[in-house]
Amino acid sequence: MKKMTFAWSLLAMLITSSALAEDKVTVFAAASLTNALADISAAYEKEKEAKVTQSYAASSALAKQIENGAPADIFISADTKWMDYLQDKKRIEAASRSNLLGNKVVLIAPKGRGFKVDFNAGFDFAKAFDGRLCTGDVEAVPIGIYAKQALGNLNWWNSVKTRIVGAQDVRAALAFVARGECAAGIVYETDAKVSDKVEIVGVFPQETHTPVVYPVARVAGAKNADSAFLTYLKSPFAADIFRKYGFTPLF
Numbered sequence: 001m002k003k004m005t006f007a008w009s010l011l012a013m014l015i016t017s018s019a020l021a022e023d024k025v026t027v028f029a030a031a032s033l034t035n036a037l038a039d040i041s042a043a044y045e046k047e048k049e050a051k052v053t054q055s056y057a058a059s060s061a062l063a064k065q066i067e068n069g070a071p072a073d074i075f076i077s078a079d080t081k082w083m084d085y086l087q088d089k090k091r092i093e094a095a096s097r098s099n100l101l102g103n104k105v106v107l108i109a110p111k112g113r114g115f116k117v118d119f120n121a122g123f124d125f126a127k128a129f130d131g132r133l134c135t136g137d138v139e140a141v142p143i144g145i146y147a148k149q150a151l152g153n154l155n156w157w158n159s160v161k162t163r164i165v166g167a168q169d170v171r172a173a174l175a176f177v178a179r180g181e182c183a184a185g186i187v188y189e190t191d192a193k194v195s196d197k198v199e200i201v202g203v204f205p206q207e208t209h210t211p212v213v214y215p216v217a218r219v220a221g222a223k224n225a226d227s228a229f230l231t232y233l234k235s236p237f238a239a240d241i242f243r244k245y246g247f248t249p250l251f
Contacts, residue, residue: 025051026071026073030062030076030142030170032103035194037054040232040233040241040242048232057168058168058170060082062077063083066091073222074222077216086217086219096217098217100214100216100233101213101214102214103189103247105212109183109199110178117201117202119208125159126160131163132163132184134184134186135164135167136170141166141168149208150209170188173186174187174198185198
């Protein structure tokens, strides 16, 4: 009898352990998703009695971490480049990949220190403001890559490239401008909207840079890759949260 009781107890422990594992998911997401994804994760945890661990950084940094075996289940990048990188390395499940969100690239300034800009090649952008221009690292961080494209296509790059400060991610660039350490910044529209210490000077025309697309995918070999959280990210509720923060749902 004691042996049978022990066996049932052991089975119950195994089932409970398995259920807990399935109720946990780790999401690696672009820094610009911090506010929206935090809200969605909190709602999911309450509704599903599950645990969502979130890690935010530049997409480039997260992709490198995943490549090196970081324990992520889901990856959301701020551009297709770094998702392509992981797909080429076979570090994501290609069949699970889809485009989740869209965004816009904007020019910002510290609150009350805005300036006028005409988004055309004939405008002397370098003389429009005094000081440094903050964005992400222009060679690796998605917002920095978009910024370099936009500045180049407007023929502004050569006149301001020595004044650019390349931050580790878009939220770091936003913080530099919010503190007044940079006179201007290039960030996503969604980031500008979450700070009351910056103002949007203007929106870069979409034709000046590649479309801002956030792809999402399961990480290959992830322990909790079957989590329902990926489906939840594409729910009507999640779409409303994303819209609240200025994203454009693509699902």
